[in-house]
Amino acid sequence: MPLWLFIFLAALSIIAAAGLILQRHPVHSLLALVLTLIVIGILFIGLGATTVGFLQMIVYAGAIMILFLFVIWLLNLQTQPLEGGRLALKFLGALGSAALIAELLVFVLHLPAPLGHNQPVAIDYGSIARLAQGLFTSYLVAFEVTSILLLVGVVGAVALARRTTAEGAPGGSP
Amino acid sequence: MAIELLIGAIKAIIVLLMVLQLSAILLWFERKGSALIQDRIGANRAAITGFGRRLGMPNLGFVNTLMADPLKLFTKEDFVPAGADKFLHALAPFLAMFPVLITFAVVPFGDVLIIGDQHINLQAANLNVAALYILATIGLGVYGVALGGWASNNRWALLGGIRATAQMISYELAMGLAIVSMVMTYGTLDLQAMCHAQSGVWFGWLPRWGIFVQPIAFLLLLTAGMAESKRVPFDLPEGESELIAGYFTEYSGGKQAVFMLIDFAEIVLVSALVTTFFFGGWNFPWLYPDGFHLPGGAHLGLPNVAVAIIEVITFTVKVVAFCWLQILARWTLPRFRYDQLMRLGWKGLLPVGLANVVVTACVIVFAGV
Numbered sequence: 001m002p003l004w005l006f007i008f009l010a011a012l013s014i015i016a017a018a019g020l021i022l023q024r025h026p027v028h029s030l031l032a033l034v035l036t037l038i039v040i041g042i043l044f045i046g047l048g049a050t051t052v053g054f055l056q057m058i059v060y061a062g063a064i065m066i067l068f069l070f071v072i073w074l075l076n077l078q079t080q081p082l083e084g085g086r087l088a089l090k091f092l093g094a095l096g097s098a099a100l101i102a103e104l105l106v107f108v109l110h111l112p113a114p115l116g117h118n119q120p121v122a123i124d125y126g127s128i129a130r131l132a133q134g135l136f137t138s139y140l141v142a143f144e145v146t147s148i149l150l151l152v153g154v155v156g157a158v159a160l161a162r163r164t165t166a167e168g169a170p171g172g173s174p
Numbered sequence: 175m176a177i178e179l180l181i182g183a184i185k186a187i188i189v190l191l192m193v194l195q196l197s198a199i200l201l202w203f204e205r206k207g208s209a210l211i212q213d214r215i216g217a218n219r220a221a222i223t224g225f226g227r228r229l230g231m232p233n234l235g236f237v238n239t240l241m242a243d244p245l246k247l248f249t250k251e252d253f254v255p256a257g258a259d260k261f262l263h264a265l266a267p268f269l270a271m272f273p274v275l276i277t278f279a280v281v282p283f284g285d286v287l288i289i290g291d292q293h294i295n296l297q298a299a300n301l302n303v304a305a306l307y308i309l310a311t312i313g314l315g316v317y318g319v320a321l322g323g324w325a326s327n328n329r330w331a332l333l334g335g336i337r338a339t340a341q342m343i344s345y346e347l348a349m350g351l352a353i354v355s356m357v358m359t360y361g362t363l364d365l366q367a368m369c370h371a372q373s374g375v376w377f378g379w380l381p382r383w384g385i386f387v388q389p390i391a392f393l394l395l396l397t398a399g400m401a402e403s404k405r406v407p408f409d410l411p412e413g414e415s416e417l418i419a420g421y422f423t424e425y426s427g428g429k430q431a432v433f434m435l436i437d438f439a440e441i442v443l444v445s446a447l448v449t450t451f452f453f454g455g456w457n458f459p460w461l462y463p464d465g466f467h468l469p470g471g472a473h474l475g476l477p478n479v480a481v482a483i484i485e486v487i488t489f490t491v492k493v494v495a496f497c498w499l500q501i502l503a504r505w506t507l508p509r510f511r512y513d514q515l516m517r518l519g520w521k522g523l524l525p526v527g528l529a530n531v532v533v534t535a536c537v538i539v540f541a542g543v
Contacts, residue, residue, distance in 0.1 A: 027262070027324065034317070041310075054306040062313025066343055069320060073336065128303060128363060 001046035009046070013039040026077040030068055037061040049126040181294055189278050189298045192490075196497070197438035202239050204438075204501050211505045247431035255327055255424045262325035267425070267432035270318025273311040274439045280304035281446045282366045284456045284485040285463065288478045296456070296482065297366050305353050305363040308447070312349070312402065316342045319404075319411070322433070323421030334420025337512070338404060338411035344519040345401040351527030352395035355534045356451045359387055369455035373462070379469050381459045384452040390530050392452040394523055399444035400500060401519065403437065407507040410515055445496030453492050456485035 016039060019032030037060045044053030124130050135143050202217065209216025217239045254263055284296030301307050316339050323335015357363055360371045374382045385392045401408040412420030422433040449455060460466050461484060465476035476484075510518070 027259075027321070031262075031317075031321075038314075050303050051306065054303055054310050057310040058306065058313050062310060062316070063343065066316055066320070066339060070336075070339070073324070073332075128306075 005046065006043070009039050009043050013043065026072045027069070030065060030072060033068075034061050034065045037065065044126075048121060051126055051128045051131050053126075177292070181292065182298075185294070185296070186279065186298045189281075189283070190275060192283075193275065193278050193439060193442055194435075196442050196493070197435050198240060198244070200438040200441060200497055200501070201243060201434070203497070204504075205239070207498070207501050208505045211502075244431065247434075248428045250427040252427035252429060253424075257327040258424065259325040259327070262321050263424075264429070266318050266322030266325060267429045267436075268318070269321060270315060270436050271432055271439070273315040273318075274436055274443055277308055277311040277443055278446065280307050280365055281450055282369050282455055283489045284482050285369075286478075287482040295366065296486065300366060301364070303363045304365045305357050309346075309350055309353065312346060318436075319421050322425070326421075326424035328424050330417045330419075331421055331423045334411045334417045334423065337417075338421055341404065341408065341411060341515065341519070342402055344516065345398040345523070348394050348519065348523035348527045349398040349402065351524070351531055352391040352398065353451070355388055355391045355527075355531050356384060358531070358534050358538060359384070365450050365455070369450065369457060372454040373457045375460065375469075381454060381457065383454040383457070388452070388530070388534070390526065392448070394527050394530070395451060396444070396448055398519075398523060399447065400503065401515075403440035403444055403500075405437065405441070405500070406504045407510050408515060409509060410512050413509065441497050441500050442493065444500065445493045448496050449489065449492040456489040458484055458488040461485070461488075 013036050016032050016035040020029050020036065023029040023032055038057060041053045041056040041061065044050075044056060046053075122130075205217045208214075254260055279298040280301050282295075282297035287294040287296055319342070320335045320339040323331045323333075323338065326332070356368070360368045362368060362371070368384075372382050372384055376382055376386075380386065404411050411417075412422070414420075417423070422430055425433060460468055461481065463478070463481060465481065466472075466474040468474070
């Protein structure tokens with residue numbers, strides 16, 4: 001992708017991410033987060049990781065954010081005034097973000113090739129075949145373990161939901 | 175380079191106009207079709223000041239209705255209720271429309287048109303992960319409906335929005351599984367390649383269409399698609415006896431027209447997807463790039479332009495046929511109850527879709543198809 005397009009999308013994603021923090025209303029914050037995720041997906045696609053980019057849009061922007069929206073609706077969250085917060089929390093937050101920025105700097109300084117020197121990638125770099133080959137050969141164990149973890153999560157969620165109905169008021173509409 | 179950009183732009187505009195025109199015509203089609211089904215005459219009185227009628231001209235109900243409906247809708251007051259989130263209220267119709275329209279970019283409406291030395295692929299965007307693209311855009315279509323209901327500051331609208339969101343994410347799963355089984359069958363995510371795989375015939379007479387390989391996936395995709403477009407029998411989000419009009423209760427004028435247009439654009443989208451995945455897309459039986467090869471061994475040679483035109487017409491006719499099927503279903507079936515809707519989605523279509531994927535995988539691995 002051309003440099004100007006990359007800079008435009010990168011700026012857009014940063015603005016949207018800032019919107020997530022600065023918006024007062026939870027639904028507006030959520031929309032800003034959706035925009036951030038979509039723009040990052042487009043960046044993935046533009047940089048050649050087509051499959052990952054579209055999966056990002058399907059899973060994060062399309063499915064998980066809708067769940068967030070449901071949670072906001074169910075808890076009936078309204079516009080919250082910005083509270084002062086505790087000094088210790090602010091201090092810890094500043095410390096954490098400083099550590100993250102330091103990590104990013106260390107990462108950039110230890111890049112295998114200097115910035116601006118593009119390594120040519122294989123023609124099928126971001127293709128679904130290449131991704132599947134990696135998943136089902138080199139990373140098979142990690143892939144299967146992750147899927148079992150997700151399955152356990154789903155079963156656990158269902159079990160928790162069932163227990164509440166059994167102990168509380170008898171389920172179903174009056 | 176410049177000419178390729180120009181061709182791309184022309185193709186995109188043609189696809190967009192085809193979809194919008196067909197959606198607008200479907201509006202009339204549905205009113206007239208419902209009238210025929212219910213033994214009424216239907217929309218035929220929209221004459222401009224009765225002008226043509228007095229001069230003894232034939233009844234132009236079709237053209238007049240097409241002009242009168244948008245004129246009426248766009249000259250109405252655009253009302254925003256008090257306490258509504260003005261920005262999101264205005265944004266929601268566009269958020270709902272945009273994903274539907276861009277999905278058509280990957281639907282192939284013909285094979286190749288050769289003009290001079292240009293080989294024009296009759297598909298707005300030739301994406302090699304088109305199936306993923308479709309799932310992504312359909313997933314993003316939920317936001318417009320959900321936020322339209324929420325931003326209206328109306329309880330009925332919010333309830334409609336919540337119902338619509340829950341219904342769409344439930345049926346997206348079945349739709350995704352149907353598409354996954356087709357991807358496994360053809361071994362590609364590229365819709366143009368899928369259409370190529372469906373050309374030709376079996377046994378000399380049976381077209382190699384996807385429905386003969388995956389009939390269950392076809393039923394899944396059609397049912398889930400109809401549920402995604404939120405029309406009877408799946409129109410719980412706008413059940414007028416309970417929720418006034420659901421998520422677009424508080425919309426009027428042009429914005430409501432956009433929501434109506436989305437309904438019809440979604441019908442066209444479902445028809446286009448079903449046609450592409452299961453009915454050979456632009457394939458006409460016995461038509462090959464060099465002309466007709468009939469079962470008896472007869473051969474009729476055709477130039478490339480004629481073949482391309484036949485293919486585009488074939489695709490359009492198939493899409494219109496499925497639009498008609500959906501309108502017929504809408505005026506035949508009664509509305510589901512909400513628990514029936516959820517049961518059908520989660521306990522009916524989802525397990526069937528999963529089983530279909532497993533069976534497809536077993537057939538591919540063990541039979542080595």
